[in-house]
Amino acid sequence: xxxxRLEGTLARARPAGAAVAAWSLCVAEQTRFALxxxxxxxxxxxxxxxxxxxxxxxxxxxxDDGRVSRGVFERGQLAQGLERSVAEARTASYDxxxxxxxxxxxxxxxxxxxxxxTAALARGEHLHRAGEWLEKAQELQRAQGFRLWSGALxxxxxxxxxxxxxxxxxxxxxxxxxxxxxxxxxxxxxxxARALEPLPLLWERLERLARTAAQLKRPGxxxxxxxxxxxxxxxxxEELVLGTLLANLDGxxxxxxxxAFAREQFAKRARVLxxxxxxxxxxxxxxxxxxxxxxxxxLPATRVRFIEGGRLCTPILDLKYAxxxxxxxTPLPAEFDTLRLEVGETVPLEEARGQAAVVVxxxxxxxxxxxxxxxxSLSAPQCLAPPGAEGAGRVRGTLAGNVFDLLRxxxxxxxxxxxxxTPGLLVPCRFEPLP
Amino acid sequence: xxxxxxxxxxxxxxxxLLDRAAGRGVHLIWRAQSCGSWSALVRGGRIERVAASRFxxxxxxxxxxxxxxxxxxxxxxxxxxxxxxxxxxxxNVLPEARLRGSPLPPTTLAPEQARLVPDTAARFAGLDLxxxxxxxxxxxxxxxxxxxxxxxxxxxxxxxxxxxxxRSDGSDVRFSIPRCSLRLVATAGRDGGKHSVGAAVAxxxxxxxWQDQAxxxxxxxxxxxxxxxxALPDAPHHPAGVFPTVIDYALAKGLAHEAFGHAAEADGLRxxxxxxxxxxxxxxxxxxxxxxxxxxxLEGDHAWQPFSPNGVRRRRTxxxxxxxxxxxxxxxxxxxxxxxxxxxxxxxxSYRCPxxxxxxxxRIEVATPLPAPGDFEDYDAEALRExxxxxxxxxxxxRLAFLxxxxxGQVNTTRGDFVFQCKAIYELSQRGVRxxxxxxxxxxxxxxxxxxxxxxxxxxLDAIGTCGKWGQRVPSSGGSHYFLVxxxxxxxxxxxx
Numbered sequence: 001x002x003x004x005r006l007e008g009t010l011a012r013a014r015p016a017g018a019a020v021a022a023w024s025l026c027v028a029e030q031t032r033f034a035l036x037x038x039x040x041x042x043x044x045x046x047x048x049x050x051x052x053x054x055x056x057x058x059x060x061x062x063x064d065d066g067r068v069s070r071g072v073f074e075r076g077q078l079a080q081g082l083e084r085s086v087a088e089a090r091t092a093s094y095d096x097x098x099x100x101x102x103x104x105x106x107x108x109x110x111x112x113x114x115x116x117x118t119a120a121l122a123r124g125e126h127l128h129r130a131g132e133w134l135e136k137a138q139e140l141q142r143a144q145g146f147r148l149w150s151g152a153l154x155x156x157x158x159x160x161x162x163x164x165x166x167x168x169x170x171x172x173x174x175x176x177x178x179x180x181x182x183x184x185x186x187x188x189x190x191x192x193a194r195a196l197e198p199l200p201l202l203w204e205r206l207e208r209l210a211r212t213a214a215q216l217k218r219p220g221x222x223x224x225x226x227x228x229x230x231x232x233x234x235x236x237x238e239e240l241v242l243g244t245l246l247a248n249l250d251g252x253x254x255x256x257x258x259x260a261f262a263r264e265q266f267a268k269r270a271r272v273l274x275x276x277x278x279x280x281x282x283x284x285x286x287x288x289x290x291x292x293x294x295x296x297x298x299l300p301a302t303r304v305r306f307i308e309g310g311r312l313c314t315p316i317l318d319l320k321y322a323x324x325x326x327x328x329x330t331p332l333p334a335e336f337d338t339l340r341l342e343v344g345e346t347v348p349l350e351e352a353r354g355q356a357a358v359v360v361x362x363x364x365x366x367x368x369x370x371x372x373x374x375x376x377s378l379s380a381p382q383c384l385a386p387p388g389a390e391g392a393g394r395v396r397g398t399l400a401g402n403v404f405d406l407l408r409x410x411x412x413x414x415x416x417x418x419x420x421x422t423p424g425l426l427v428p429c430r431f432e433p434l435p
Numbered sequence: 436x437x438x439x440x441x442x443x444x445x446x447x448x449x450x451x452l453l454d455r456a457a458g459r460g461v462h463l464i465w466r467a468q469s470c471g472s473w474s475a476l477v478r479g480g481r482i483e484r485v486a487a488s489r490f491x492x493x494x495x496x497x498x499x500x501x502x503x504x505x506x507x508x509x510x511x512x513x514x515x516x517x518x519x520x521x522x523x524x525x526x527n528v529l530p531e532a533r534l535r536g537s538p539l540p541p542t543t544l545a546p547e548q549a550r551l552v553p554d555t556a557a558r559f560a561g562l563d564l565x566x567x568x569x570x571x572x573x574x575x576x577x578x579x580x581x582x583x584x585x586x587x588x589x590x591x592x593x594x595x596x597x598x599x600x601x602r603s604d605g606s607d608v609r610f611s612i613p614r615c616s617l618r619l620v621a622t623a624g625r626d627g628g629k630h631s632v633g634a635a636v637a638x639x640x641x642x643x644x645w646q647d648q649a650x651x652x653x654x655x656x657x658x659x660x661x662x663x664x665x666a667l668p669d670a671p672h673h674p675a676g677v678f679p680t681v682i683d684y685a686l687a688k689g690l691a692h693e694a695f696g697h698a699a700e701a702d703g704l705r706x707x708x709x710x711x712x713x714x715x716x717x718x719x720x721x722x723x724x725x726x727x728x729x730x731x732x733l734e735g736d737h738a739w740q741p742f743s744p745n746g747v748r749r750r751r752t753x754x755x756x757x758x759x760x761x762x763x764x765x766x767x768x769x770x771x772x773x774x775x776x777x778x779x780x781x782x783x784x785s786y787r788c789p790x791x792x793x794x795x796x797x798r799i800e801v802a803t804p805l806p807a808p809g810d811f812e813d814y815d816a817e818a819l820r821e822x823x824x825x826x827x828x829x830x831x832x833x834r835l836a837f838l839x840x841x842x843x844g845q846v847n848t849t850r851g852d853f854v855f856q857c858k859a860i861y862e863l864s865q866r867g868v869r870x871x872x873x874x875x876x877x878x879x880x881x882x883x884x885x886x887x888x889x890x891x892x893x894x895x896l897d898a899i900g901t902c903g904k905w906g907q908r909v910p911s912s913g914g915s916h917y918f919l920v921x922x923x924x925x926x927x928x929x930x931x932x
Contacts, residue, residue: 039705045768046702046791046905048496048506049528051520054787055510070484076469076491076511080439092473092487092564124523127531148706185706185849256479257586258622260629365875367903368843368856372622372629375672377930379854379877381847396852398675398877398930432675434878435925 001027001055001075003163006082010061010165015087022062022102024164026296029055033124034154035134037181040141042134047152051124058296059089062100067093099320103298104166111293111301112286113174115195121155122175129196136203137181140210144183151181151188162298172293181206183213187361187382189235191419192289192335205419212361212384220385220393223357225432229411230399231356231387232427234420238336239366240376241425244403245279246333247371249306251321260372260404261312263325269311273407276344279307283331283338288421290335297329304330337421343414352415352426353388360431363399374404380431396434436559437552437611439469439491440599448493448514449601452521456497459525462603466744467493467512468786470596471559473641475567477575477589485564494786495521497529505529508787544604544747544767544777551610551741552597553734555639559595559613562641567591570644577654578619582661588620593641598786600746608746613639614737614910616899617653621661624668630872632667632840632858634660637737637899637912655812663840663859666870673860673871677928679832680876680886680921681819684811685841685898686857687915691797693844694853694880695721695728697904699754699762700780700792701769708851708880714774715763721755722884725802728755730764730780730913732795737899738912740782744790747779755884757802764792784907793904797913798896799887804916807892811917816861816868819918822891828920829865835920836929837861838876841898851880860929878927886924892917 003025010020032054036047043049055075062068069089077085120126130153141149156176163169180190189209191197197205232240253259254266261272283291283301292301297319305313314330315321322329333339353359364379377400384392406412406427414423439445449465456463469491476484492510495517505528507520575589593615600608618635634656636649643649682690697703704710709721731751732739742748745767752762763773764780769792781790805826807814814822816837823829837860844855860871896914 038702041705043504045498045504045766046789048504048789049531050506050508050789051523051528052508052787053510053516053520054492071486071488072490074488074490074492074510077489079511079513088487088489092485094475094482094485094568096482124527127528131531150706185847252478252483256588258588258620258629258631364845364847364852364877365843365854365856367845368854368875370629370631370842370873372624372631373668373872375872377856377874379845379852379875379930381850381852398875398928400672400675400874400930430675432928432930434928 001029001057001078003027003161006057006078007163009082009086013083013086015090018090019064020061021064022165024060024102024162024298026058026160026162028158028160030156030158031122032154032156033122034152035130036152037134038150040148060102061089062102063090063093066095066097066100068096068099069093070099098324101319101323102164102166103168104164105168106300108170108293108300109284109302111284111291113172113194113291113293115175115287117196118155118175118177118194119157122157132199133179133202136206140206141183144210144214146183146213148185149181149183151179153179162294164298168298170294170298176289178289181209183210184217186213186216193337194287194289194291208419215384215392216382216394218393220395222395222433223385223431226430227428228357228431229355229426230429230431231352231359231415232425233359233361234417234422234424236360236363237341237425238422240363241403241406242336242339242341242422243366244371244374246316249316251315251317251325254315255321255324258372260374266312266315269313271311272404273307273310274412275310277307277310277407278305278342280305280340281331281333281338282340283334285338288335288337290333290338292334295332299329299331301331341422343412343423343425346414346416346423347426349415349417352413352424356387356426357385358395358431359384359387360399374402376401376403398432398434400430436469436471436595436597437609440467440597440609445512448512448517451514452495452517453601453603455518455521457603461497461499461525464496464600464602464745465493466496466598466600466786467491468596468598470594472592472594473562473564474590474592475564475571477571479586480575482568482572485568487564492786493517495524497524499529503529506789546604547606547608547746547748549608549742553611553613553639555613556595556611558641559593562593567644574644578657578661582665584623585661585664586622590618591644592616598744600744602746606746608742610742612740615639615641615643616737617643619657619660621664623664628668630664630667632660632664635899637897639735652812667859667872670870670872673836673874673929675928675930677923677925678836679923681823681835681837681863682919682921683839684895684914684917686838686855687799687919688797688898688913689841689844689855690883691728691799691913691915692794692902692911693846693855694883695754696730696764696794696797697846698848698851698880699764701763701765701773701775702792703848704763704769704773707848709760710773713772716760717774719760720758721760721881722758723887724758726755726758726884726887727753727800728797729753729800730794730797733896736796736896736912738795738910740795743779743781744783745781747777749779749795752778752780764794766790766792782909784909788907791905791907793902793909794911796896798894799915799919800894801887801890801916801919804890804892807917811892811895814917816863820863820868823863828889834862834864837863842873843900853877853880875930876927877930882924882926883921886921887919888922889920890916890918
């Protein structure tokens, strides 16, 4: 993408007599390779081997009358005329003084984000890694007697550059790698990071997944329904618990009174969760999927605590809502692997299994919940019981409660799961078995 | 927008790519998209976002004679870059031995020449975002009048989505899909006890914000959402269990979409509960004899799509006819293997995504529905209770759980487990009406369809949503009669406390 031409156009453009007084551009150029498997069919019509090339520029334009325009210039759009694109941006301008912020130069941290092997895969070269992943999954499918398996693998190489009218000019080059797999349409697992994982770890994760899927093929001992100690798998913790917390920490939701947490509660550092719960974002960790050097607005990455000792510290704030709430902007969470949820002392998995009535591996319907209430009422079709026994098998049920109540419960324990960055949670919860 | 795809340069590009593919011995489906979108958001009485954007690009989908495929996309129409992509597909990706899985030869497609651009598409050129912004603020003030403690989010979105598909067999199909929506989310309650409730209307016309009929409907729905958001924080939790249930048409759309629609998509029939050894179980009984499920593109509807991204005309699909499976939602690559006809059911979020069989407007139809005079919005819980009492339903079931409004759902097609969430639950009984907080409705699809006993009112098919199958988001819609009554059945239950 020709950034110099775009900047020149911004300097010259006068749509409807208005001039651009300040601007910020975040240009991202991406190459991607992806491959899928649908019900055992490798690279079929629905998940073909795929290469894609994209380039776009996220923009903030502050006009000389104070209005702002925010959006994305796509490469195809710019190819049809830069002046036209800028004029279209002007038609979508509006008054938003809080959003009219363009950052200047700053110090940016060095963060390891790029892996040459992933970059080659993203270009559609060195496809042997995709082949190894396929072969191992197929081997496990045969060995465990699964009828089908599905999965996807993706590698991306991206170059990002931010330039602003106030002299900020910073670049980052990074890769992203992810895969997911499931056997016989049952429980799925996967991995994502900025680099390929070592092969032994890939084998280990796939084997763990196959073992769990095999357990789900046999019936488990159905527990009596009621308020039971349940062990929420890290996937469920991320989707349900962290998802609810993040939605209520969102600066826009806080500013508009749509979140469970009010702005005054942050000012008072109100205690909203149990006193040993901390939620921290660390985007500086090397080669994590959620790591980065700067946000799309040009804010340097740094560690930040949203909740400490059960007390609210800060909402998640971009520049606009930071100004509106009179607080400092924060880095933004990009993936769960850079979020650290701390809940007192962590319990070993075997000990937690001994205490739980059921392990909840997955839930259906989280996206239908209202995060402001924290209430949840979900289907849990993939649970294991009895959790501590070798002979654990599948049970199905419904799970109900309130996320905030869970995180205030005296009995709540964090549980370490192998290969996971997020802990599982052992907590009493309403579980009703389904036939 | 469609004009961008009909420029001479784009014609020339498509020709070059088709010729090049033919020279290399591969079949090519070339698909291009140009999509313009306009949106504005009012939150808490102020404009929070206005946006206008356009994206365009094209995708190359190649297949060898054996049926093996590869896919590439790029977000401009630069000819040399496109040719390089095609060459990389043919030279690097297609020959990789370990990626060559089991091929699936497509059903033969009939060549097609078509152009379908609705009249409303022309009106997008006159869309004035400044006027939209002011109008949205005005509508928000009307909605908040009398409800000062309710926080409102009001969003307008308009999209003109144009496609052009050319194939090696000479097909050339062009179409545009206009869609606009006005959505509201009302949030009320105290700290630690807030609830949000949504309402929406849709139209293909970008003048939606000035259409009296649409706005009347929107205000009725908005008033209901505001009142519900205010009432829910103080409402108790409904007990969990198995109950006789009434669902409205929006929830019925959820049931049809989540429980049956996804399981009838032919790309997933190798593992679907509606198939045996990969073949659709045509003729098998899956529900009550007076119940049918139909999917079809309806012009002007939010999920309308006249052609697939492979250039195949989309057809009406009767998934369940009088309780028995009849047709699957199939495309060229799934139809033969599933033993069904190709209904042109594939859709794609954008040119960047491989098309997948999926729904458009799906509905549950019940033979001989009972009357429900007036509009759906005329029926609050009390009016529904009276209607049920008049038809003797309350004698059969002295207490029913009325699940009102749809907040989304999910399904596991392998086992037929479905779940969906309502906006509120009302207990309807001889004594009156009692409001409860929302809870999930979960269970087995067969039990739910078997349990449908009565329907009230005419078909109402404007329940809109977004379907996220395999990470691709496309608009969805559908409905049913105003209300469906389900007898209690052990295979599905309400969540709650």
